[in-house]
Amino acid sequence: MNDFVDLPLFVQPVHKRTKLEQAWEDCKERHPDLLSHLARIALDYKNAGHDSWSINGVFEVMRWETRFTTGDLGLKCNNNHRAFAARDLMKQYPELDGFFALRQQGPQGHTRQITP
16 A cells, blocks of 8 residues: 555645745844844734734834844844744744734745736
């Protein structure tokens, strides 16, 4: 019966990370406190009575708060990581579930074209 497990019908697809996903994972490794810092900012805002917020705002507050401790313009975190950060925050912090608006991610390798 195990002869069939390698047939395409039974093989589970493997999710390959995109370059952006890998860059986000690398960023989290370089900055292990990043998600907890972002979560604290978002939770402070939520606890002040807000139902939702933009992950963009969370990133800018983080940069503002870290500008003196990093000796430059704040913690370096690429803007391309924002969508991944929002998803990770809502996944790891249940109280933030639904706090950020998300767009559906396109299929891997799919490029969206702007039409005139």
